[in-house]
Amino acid sequence: MADPRSNRRRTILILLVLASITFITLDTRGGDKGIGGRIRNTARDAFAPVQSGVDDLLSPIGDWWDGVTRAGDIKDENRRLRRELQAARGRDHAARAALKENAALKQTANLPFALGIPAVDAQIILGSPGNFESTVGLNKGTDDGVGIDMAVVSGDGLIGRVSQVSRRRSTVLLLSDRDSGVSVRDAQTGALGVMNGSPDAPQQTLDAQDAKPVMKRGDVLVTVGSEAGPFPPDVPVGRIVSVTSRPGDLSARVVVALYADGNRTEFVRVLKFPTP
């Protein structure tokens, strides 16, 4: 005679697997508009007020912890920034004069880039609750005009794109996420490349597509942009830290320091691009 406890366990196990597979299938097939997407959005909206309240209450503790755990990083970064500042002061006076003029013109708007693109201002209120993705949560959703795939920028540059959105909340997939990819252009030489996310933010790597023109250390990378993609053209992405290539290689390995770190930013702007 079969052991009733074994039978019960087997039934529970089968139910668990079947229910999970059903959810996975519904979510992957239906996308954001399917049943899975609706469950996700409803649950997020339901939790939103509680999350906001708890986050407001505990953010000072989070700031303190951030300072404790990143003290070493901050010192290193400070030293590095001092070195870079000294180097920057001594070069490219002519180019900087042109950049200054350009920046002065663009400062008539709040952002020095993405001019004329309608946008929604938002606050980053949540970090990623998981370990296998680089995301942040915004306090704005479809009710405020935020939509899937819209580009998200801060005053420093591109942060990522909206990957999930409910009525009152949205999730931004940061440039450092493995699922993230953006076509970039060397603002100085015009060389093109695709930067795929790697979790070791803020340093990212990209494969330069062309052997010539080349990308050089210190050059600024901006988005290529297209009407078909989420990113408008000429949004600053980062600065090239190093370029390595071996003789005969068709592409070079380029390490990039991102201008904007979504994990250390509070206010962002969601760009409604392409402009409706």
Added chain:
Amino acid sequence: MIVRSMRLALLLVLLVVLQTTVFPHVRIAGVVPDLGLVAAVAIAVRYGPELGAGFGFAAGLAADVFLQTPLGLGALAFGLTAFLVGVMQTRLVSPAWWMRPAVAVGAGIVSGLLFIGLGAVVGQHQLVAVHSLRIVGFAAIYDGVVALVLFPMAAAVAKPRDLAGVQVARYGAS
């Protein structure tokens, strides 16, 4: 029975709120613990694989809501892990105190590897990377740390009571 279910539901809500609001701020080595998994494992150890798997499924599904990966992936990983731990652990009548974090670390590794493996099967190929193994390792250690608090807490919340209010004997113990 209903009161016990409500207590477990409240525990689940509390863990989701902590996971999404508090722990993103207290990352250690870039990782957060899986609170739902640790609680499910605690329940599985104390009250058997059935209840552990059920709570693990619910906790994983709640976590999935806030992640990019498909809904149900975390539910499957958490549920299966809690089930496995429950099947193995009910043989131990009175485990030493250090078993709690040790079991949580082991469960964290199993769950992380299941998440990556099952994720790859359903198209989440970005999860398959050496970096992911580092994340699994650190997150499992963090799971072990929070287990010191979460194990007794989850076991107390899931504690059944008979009609006379006397605590029911521990699952599997005779």
